[in-house]
Amino acid sequence: MKGDLDMGLFRRRRATTGTDELADEMTAVAMRFAAAYDGDGLDFGRESLVRLDEILDGVHRSGAQSADDVAMGAACYVFEVARREFGGRFLAFDEQNPVVLVVGEPEFRVGLCAIGKTRGRITLGAEDHIPFFYEGFVQAVAARRDATIV
Template identity: 35%
Template structure:
């Protein structure tokens, strides 16, 4: 159990650190709207991720990976701060996953994967729609349900 707690602590520290980078980089120019609210995800999507998509040809792989980690971490923290959950490591994609509802049910999200899709594919993979699906699954989850939102 101690190993699981240490992994959990490390992922939380990393996610918070990376989410805070988004606030440091953009919150002043956005008049402080990045407050970990669900509504702030509209700004993340419309004002920031849309620019990454539009300028994808000018973004190198390192910048893209950093954006995926930082924006994904912000989305994870919006979910965790508003709906709870625990972080785990998702081996299949080598990235964190947030699982909400345990022990009754497990509604999980892969925020890094969704940010990658948003940057690469554009608005068809918008973050508010993705997050709304997560919230709706949480609202209707029944004991034993398991769902992965990505």
């Protein structure tokens, strides 16, 4: 990884309901995250989540004490993959996941909570496997049922 990711947008302000400004900031963070890894297979396609998971596994194995910026950048990357595939809007959620991406409205609502998942992938390891997590989200969207994927 190269450079400072500057992922502090959640430390600067709390998410507001569905603003274009928040979506723009989330996309910018995702783009900086991918650029920090020189692309390295991060093309914002669903398959690139395998590479993202490998990156997070490397951070986990390194034993890094403070990897919050990496977790936030990775979460924004997951959000951007989902947004490019399914659209959606961002909403404020809870302390563990201050932002959720909601897709499917108005027919159904599937919320994707990526922040807690990427933090868990770094701290807990493979039990928070990102491609498996995303596949659960894809299945919920395909089923067109209300769900929150955490």
